[in-house]
Amino acid sequence: MPRVFGSNELIEDVHRRGLCIGCGACVELCPYFKNYKGKTAQLFPCTLPQGRCFAYCPKAEVDLNEIYQYVWQTPYDGSALGPYRTILAARAGSEMAPAHYQGGGTASALMAFAMKSGRVKAAVLTRREGLTPVPEVVTDWTQVARLAGSKFMAAPTLAGLNAAVRQGQRDLGVVGTPCQMLAVAQMRMNPLGKPEHEVPVALTVGLFCNWSLDTRQLIDLLVQKVDIADISGMDIPPPPANTLVLETSRGPVEVSLNDIKPLIPHTCFICLDMTAELADVSVGMYEGRKGWNTLIVRSERGAQLVDDAVTAGFLATEAMSDEIVTHLSKAAVAKKERSLRMLIQRQLINTRNETDDGTNDGPRAALRMSPEVVDKILPPKR
């Protein structure tokens, strides 16, 4: 069973260690946790020994074996891209109206089709208020594309999921980053085992992610360069560009990644997952092919959705080149290696904990996985 503690431990283990990514999984469960401009804070203390806030958090006592066993019926093996069936090139099909898609619009197309075909009744997405990313729950499939486009800041998207569940929404779809997909998997596991805590998620569309940005720090940086209200989109073109490009009415504004990278929350440096391994399907950019995405089809329901979306004209797919898959795998392995090194260095992985008799013999872990997989990702030097 997952190790579940309360909000005091969440503050101690996640907030005080600087590990909170602001995903929103602990927000909208009780009146105490709020997210403001990307930062999650607890307004009042709570003394409950166990809470969903801790249980859902993707940065506290995450047991990868338990989660992968639950989602994929197999333990976590540290493979580059996680479990999958196929990898395709994809873009939105002719049934999707043109929109401000980040790449090919695959994420929007799949979620829109999932709603149109009745698989999903409401989709938890992310829009911008100024520069600040906020959740929005959409119940009309024609509205999904309105929220297209990447907001490269850590977003409290899952506060929207919690609010939707509380309002009695069912058959929910969620689009989110790998840390958000991890939190959603923990939500679905119902770690406190209460029927009223059931989280009825019918589809997860994961996004590739190497890092995100701190919203407030990004605003502070950008107000010096551009009118924030005039930003209509943002892009990080593939290397060697080394820029964040802001779309404005006066044309593109480029900001060097050297200025941007100090704004990456440190918790991104302990994140192993680049391709949203716990999602039904995962979508990323297709380097070198504008207007297309890389699509990883993972679950059976994801595979059926992709097939049906192609038939219905919502999605177009092509075979993916082996070269791209190799490149993607190398990038994913590199993220695992550097994040695992950081987890070990910061003593956040597989640390000891309360013994059976209740005495504390060490700090709680951010992450747990089998020592064999640790050695597989970072082979010990002989």
Ligand SMILES: Cc1cc2nc3c(=O)[nH]c(=O)nc-3n(C[C@H](O)[C@H](O)[C@H](O)COP(=O)(O)OP(=O)(O)OC[C@H]3O[C@@H](n4cnc5c(N)ncnc54)[C@H](O)[C@@H]3O)c2cc1C
């Ligand atoms: C923080 C971040 C980092 C990323 N890093 C990489 C990377 O390193 N390599 C790579 O290949 N791809 C990365 N992506 C994914 C990429 O930018 C596109 O989102 C993805 O390729 C899907 O493109 P699309 O055209 O299908 O998306 P669209 O159809 O335009 O839809 C985008 C969807 O993303 C959701 N969304 C936007 N911003 C956020 C957010 N901050 N949090 C949660 N959901 C959000 C929207 O609700 C929308 O549904 C990143 C995305 C984000 C948000």
Ligand code: SF4
């Ligand atoms: S659940 Fe998300 S928002 Fe809450 S403490 Fe954990 S990382 Fe932060």
Ligand code: SF4
């Ligand atoms: S790098 Fe990891 S922790 Fe950071 S935003 Fe992306 S998925 Fe979340």
